[in-house]
Amino acid sequence: MVQKLDTLIETPSQTAGPYVHIGCIPTFAGVEGIYPEDLGKRAIEEGAKGEIITITGSVYDGTGWALRDAMMESWQADAAGKYPGQPGADPKVNGFCRFAADGQSGEFTLRTVKPGKVPMRGGGFQAPHIAVWTVARGINIGLLTRIYFEDEDNEGDPLLSRIEQRPRVETLIAKKTGEGQYRFDIRLQGEGETVFLDI
């Protein structure tokens, strides 16, 4: 026998299910009047510093069908690379946003400010990116990925550098479709499968 560790084990995940919106974006489910507004309705407030951008996309399953029931959350730094809560962070940047795939088209939209590069512990930087967490019916543990930008310097980013199959890097890069407009699709499985993260 050996001594017992006194650490605990994490609670296991379960799928968020098809009705996740009731808990996370109640007005999307048609539940009104419990809260003044949905949590995470806006990534930024008026007056946030930096370039305002809109990212549009869909989440596709292994058959190429766009999910109509996905719920997503984003988390990012402000234009100077500071996360909310860090000293000097832009008070107009909430950093966190919730959005859902449209029930008809399956398309989602995130309006936010383009994040700055984020300093790493021990030196170096991460290229500008937005963390995105996707949950839905059939997803048993939330899927984490990142949105990077094709018009930023992604060279040397510690996460992108670790992707062995270089064409897969493209699955994490939002494509510019217009001034302040980007496209970012998530493919859960199969050809062009998005790189999901275990961080």
Next chain:
Amino acid sequence: MTDQGVLIPRNREIHPLPYYPDYKTSVPRSPNLPLLSMESTPTEEWGPMFGHNLLGPLDNNLILNFTQGKAPAVGERILVHGRVLDENARPVPNTLVEIWQANAGGRYRHVKDTYFAPLDPNFGGCGRTITDENGYYEFLTIRPGAYPWPNRANDWRPMHIHYSIFGHGFGQRLISQMYFEGDPLIDRCPIAATIQSRSQLDRLVAPLDMSKARPHDFLAYKFDIVLRGRRQTMFENKIEGM
């Protein structure tokens, strides 16, 4: 909360299998390729924080919050309560806990739910609270009903309450479900069965807790939650301002 250290890597073995054919929707929605693993970065170590001023007085009372106190929901009145801890067995204070659930008849108030059990005009089905300095939380609600769902020919969900917990870093984010002690449908549910370890599934089953039940009012169930912890050693490379 000033501790923003490295997160302990997630032990994926204790979590459900992403691909589990008896849960049919997981088949086209689970990645085929391995996840990219690496040590946490500030992106995962920091996360959204919500203040107690976010909360309205009835936010954690699902019996009354849909009608703002005008009329109570139908069903068996229960208190669900517990603590949010991390893997280091430290309480997680000031973290948002959100729940959602079906009504007493097993029907969700959602545009997509067409089950013929009726909606309760006095029940919305969601609530939220923020843990206190000891990581403690509680909700007053009604026991949700079991309900059938389209999967195999005759699948029923056990009674359950969905949980969403934030922690203090985005990498601690967790969504799960609480089941009820003694429900025979747990062992027949392919969603519960996505968890391979019986002892891990048992951790989602809340016991009846008569110590918190209020006579002539409500029963109580206890549900503790453990989030990922942060590595704590004296050898961490601590850089000021991170």
